[in-house]
Amino acid sequence: MSNIPETGRTPRVQIRLVAIQVLVFSLLLTLGGRLWYLQIRNGEEYTDEAKNNHVQQVVQPAVRGTILDARGVPLADNETRLVVSASRTELMKMKDDGKAVLARLAEVLDMKPKDVADKVRLCDSETPQPCWNGSPYQPIPVTDEATTQQALQIRERAEDFPGITAEPTAVRRYPAPGGSNTAQVLGYLSPVTDEEIKKAENTRSPLLRSDQIGRSGLERTYDSELRGKAGVTRYEVDNLGRVIGEANNDEAVPGAHVVTSIDARVQGVAEYQLNAAMEEARKQHDRNTNQNYKADAGAVVVMESKTGRVVAMASNPTYDPNAWVGGISGKDYAKLTGKDSNYPLLNRAIQGQAAPGSIFKVIPTTAAVNAGYDFNGRYPCPSSYSIGGQVFKNFESQGHGSISLGKALEVSCDTVYYALAHQQWQKDGGNKPKKNPADWFYKTAHQFGLGKETGIDLPNEVTGRVPDRKWKKDFWEANKDGWCKQGKKGGTYVELLAYENCLEGMKMRAGDSVNYSIGQGDTLVTPIQMATIYAAISNGGTMYNPSVGKAVISPDGKTVQEMKPKSHGKLPMDAKTRELIDEALEGVATRGTAAWRFGGWPQDKIPMHAKTGTAEVYGKQTTSWFATYTDDYTIVMTISQGGTGSGASGPFVRNIYDELYGLDKEGNQDLGRALLPKPQKELPKIEKDGSINAPLIKPYVPAKPEDENKQQIAVGRRD
Incomplete structure (x- = not known):
C-alpha cells in the first residue's frame, strides 16, 4: 500500500484535466477560426477556384x-x-x-x-x-x-x-x-x-x-x-x-x-468526254468573233430515264477533293476560289445557269398544243419573221415551207415558234395586257419544273429563271434607277437598251416573248433541270426528283435504308402529245439536226431521241447544248462558249452512249465491253466485318477518235 496520501494525487489530475480541456478548446477554436476564414472571410474566392475543377x-x-x-x-x-x-x-x-x-x-x-x-x-x-x-x-x-x-x-x-x-x-x-x-x-x-x-x-x-x-x-x-x-x-x-x-x-x-447510283466507270467516261469536248471546241474557229471558241466551262449529266437516278455527273473545270484532307493550304484555297480560278468548286450540273437555246422547244411546243393549236397542223416556216420593223431570222435564213410542230422540232425552225409566241402575246393583250392573261408559254414552263429546284439530293442547287410578267416587274423595280442613269436615246447599243428598259422595262414586249419561245433572252436553266424534263418525256411523263444517294447501310451491313425514287409531278401534256413529241425527237436523231452525229446507230434495237441547241449570249460566244435519251438513259451536255449543239457536244455524247451500250461506230454491239447496258438494280453487299467485295476498275481508255472531219465542230450549223 502506498504511503502517499490520496488527497495529494487529486490536484495533479485536476491540473492535467484542465490542461487537456484548454488544449481541446484551443483546437476547436483554431478549427472554427479556420472554417470561418475559409467559408466566410475567403469563401467566395475558394468557391471560384473550386468551380475550375471540372470535367x-x-x-x-x-x-x-x-x-x-x-x-x-x-x-x-x-x-x-x-x-x-x-x-x-x-x-x-x-x-x-x-x-x-x-x-x-x-x-x-x-x-x-x-x-x-x-x-x-x-x-x-x-x-x-x-x-x-x-x-x-x-x-x-x-x-x-x-x-x-x-x-x-x-x-x-x-x-x-x-x-x-x-x-x-x-x-x-x-x-x-x-x-x-x-x-x-x-x-x-x-x-x-x-x-x-x-x-x-x-x-x-x-x-x-x-x-x-x-x-x-x-x-x-x-x-x-x-x-x-x-x-x-x-x-x-x-x-x-x-x-x-x-x-x-x-x-x-x-x-x-x-x-x-453513280457508276464509277461511266463517271470516268463522262468526265473524260466532257473534257475532250471542251478541248476540241478550243481548236475550232468561231467566225462570229474571229477567234477560237473559249469553251471555259461545261457539264454533263447521265441519268436513268425511268427513275431519275444519276449515273454520272461531271462539271468542268474541276479539282482534287484530296486537297481539303488535313486542312487546305492557303495557296490551294486561292487556286480554287480566286478571281482567275473560274470557280471549280461550282457543280455546274446543278449550279450552272444559261439560256437553253433550242432544247427548250419541247416546252413551247407543249404550250402551243395546250393553247389549242393542232400538233399536226401546218405552220409557216419562212426564213425570217418581222415585228414592227424588227426582223427575227431563222438560222442561215433558211425556210422550210409549211410544216407541223413535229417537223419544227426536227429541223429546229425558229420562225414557227416566233409566230406562235407573237400570236399568244397579242391574244393576251400585247402592250396592254388583259387583267388575267393566259400566258401559256410561261405557265407551261413552270409546269415543266423550270424556275425552281428539281429536288436533287445535293446542296446549293439553283432555280434557273422563267422571265414571266412577275419576274419582269420585279427585275425592273430592282434595276430601273441604274437603267435610267445609264440610258441614252440614240446612244450605243447598251445605252439604248438601258434607255428602253428605263421607260418600259416592266412590260412584256413582243420581242421578249419571241426570244423566249426559242430558249433565248432572259431564260435560264440548269443541265439537271433539262435532264429531268427529257427523262420524263422518255419514261411516259413522270418528273422524278433527280437523286444520287441510293441507300444507307449500317457498318455491319445488317440495316439497309433504301431511298426510293420520288416524283414531283407529271409533264403538262396528255399521252398523245407526249407520243408525238417523242416521235419528233426520234426524227431529230435520224433525219434532223442531230442525225449527222448518229450515223450507224442501231435505231431498231436502241431507239435514240435528241434535241440540239445553241444559245446566243450577249458579249460571249454561243453556248452548246445537246439533250438526248433512250429507254434506259438520258444524257444532257452543255459547254459555255463552246459553239454549236450538235457540233461541240454531239460527238462526245455519242461516245458516252457507245461506252454504255458497247457499240462501235457502225452500230455493232459487244455486250462484253458494254459498261452498263441496263441500269444497276442490286445494292452491293457489305459483310459483317464491314468489308466490301468491290470490283476493280481499270482507267478509261477511249476508243480511236472518229474521222477528223466528223469530229470537228460545224461552224455553219447552230443546232
Whole structure:
C-alpha cells in the first residue's frame, strides 16, 4: 500500500484535466477560426477556384462511313496514315511551354518551327489559321503525312519528344477509281465551327469540336449518317489542368455507308468526254468573233430515264477533293476560289445557269398544243419573221415551207415558234395586257419544273429563271434607277437598251416573248433541270426528283435504308402529245439536226431521241447544248462558249452512249465491253466485318477518235 496520501494525487489530475480541456478548446477554436476564414472571410474566392475543377472531354473520332458507287466501288473512304500529334497539356507542364520539344519535332518533320507552333496553338477571335479549335485536352494533329522513318525517330527517342505521339490514324481519302474524280458530287470536309456546334446541341446528331463535317456534295447531304458517333472519355481535372480522376467512357460508333447510283466507270467516261469536248471546241474557229471558241466551262449529266437516278455527273473545270484532307493550304484555297480560278468548286450540273437555246422547244411546243393549236397542223416556216420593223431570222435564213410542230422540232425552225409566241402575246393583250392573261408559254414552263429546284439530293442547287410578267416587274423595280442613269436615246447599243428598259422595262414586249419561245433572252436553266424534263418525256411523263444517294447501310451491313425514287409531278401534256413529241425527237436523231452525229446507230434495237441547241449570249460566244435519251438513259451536255449543239457536244455524247451500250461506230454491239447496258438494280453487299467485295476498275481508255472531219465542230450549223 502506498504511503502517499490520496488527497495529494487529486490536484495533479485536476491540473492535467484542465490542461487537456484548454488544449481541446484551443483546437476547436483554431478549427472554427479556420472554417470561418475559409467559408466566410475567403469563401467566395475558394468557391471560384473550386468551380475550375471540372470535367474535360477527350474525343476519339469515329471512322467516317464510305461513299460507294452503285456496285460498291469506294468513291470516298478512309486510309491509315501516320499522324503526329502533340499533347498540349503535357507541353504546358514544361518550363518553356514545350517550345524546345516543338522545335526538335519541326526538325524531324522537315517543317518550320513556327508552322508547328501555330498548329498547336488554340483558336480564338484574334488568332488566325492555322490553329486548333478542338479540345485542348486531346492530342492535336501536327501532320498526317509523316513517313515511317519520321514516326520511328519520334517513338525511339521518346525522351526527346515528351507529349508527342506518332500513331496510325484513319483519314479521309478520295481514291478516284478508274480516274473518276467525281469532285463536285462528293464534296469535301472541314472542321466544325462553334456556331454549328451550338446549332446542333439539341439535335439527334450533336457535334463535337473535333468533328469534321461535310461542306458540299454528298459529304454534306449525308453528313450525319456518314459521321457516326465519336467516342468520348471524360476526365475530372483541377484548375491547373491536372487529371484527378476518370468519369466515364463512351465508345466510338463508326459511320454508315452511303451507296450512290453513280457508276464509277461511266463517271470516268463522262468526265473524260466532257473534257475532250471542251478541248476540241478550243481548236475550232468561231467566225462570229474571229477567234477560237473559249469553251471555259461545261457539264454533263447521265441519268436513268425511268427513275431519275444519276449515273454520272461531271462539271468542268474541276479539282482534287484530296486537297481539303488535313486542312487546305492557303495557296490551294486561292487556286480554287480566286478571281482567275473560274470557280471549280461550282457543280455546274446543278449550279450552272444559261439560256437553253433550242432544247427548250419541247416546252413551247407543249404550250402551243395546250393553247389549242393542232400538233399536226401546218405552220409557216419562212426564213425570217418581222415585228414592227424588227426582223427575227431563222438560222442561215433558211425556210422550210409549211410544216407541223413535229417537223419544227426536227429541223429546229425558229420562225414557227416566233409566230406562235407573237400570236399568244397579242391574244393576251400585247402592250396592254388583259387583267388575267393566259400566258401559256410561261405557265407551261413552270409546269415543266423550270424556275425552281428539281429536288436533287445535293446542296446549293439553283432555280434557273422563267422571265414571266412577275419576274419582269420585279427585275425592273430592282434595276430601273441604274437603267435610267445609264440610258441614252440614240446612244450605243447598251445605252439604248438601258434607255428602253428605263421607260418600259416592266412590260412584256413582243420581242421578249419571241426570244423566249426559242430558249433565248432572259431564260435560264440548269443541265439537271433539262435532264429531268427529257427523262420524263422518255419514261411516259413522270418528273422524278433527280437523286444520287441510293441507300444507307449500317457498318455491319445488317440495316439497309433504301431511298426510293420520288416524283414531283407529271409533264403538262396528255399521252398523245407526249407520243408525238417523242416521235419528233426520234426524227431529230435520224433525219434532223442531230442525225449527222448518229450515223450507224442501231435505231431498231436502241431507239435514240435528241434535241440540239445553241444559245446566243450577249458579249460571249454561243453556248452548246445537246439533250438526248433512250429507254434506259438520258444524257444532257452543255459547254459555255463552246459553239454549236450538235457540233461541240454531239460527238462526245455519242461516245458516252457507245461506252454504255458497247457499240462501235457502225452500230455493232459487244455486250462484253458494254459498261452498263441496263441500269444497276442490286445494292452491293457489305459483310459483317464491314468489308466490301468491290470490283476493280481499270482507267478509261477511249476508243480511236472518229474521222477528223466528223469530229470537228460545224461552224455553219447552230443546232
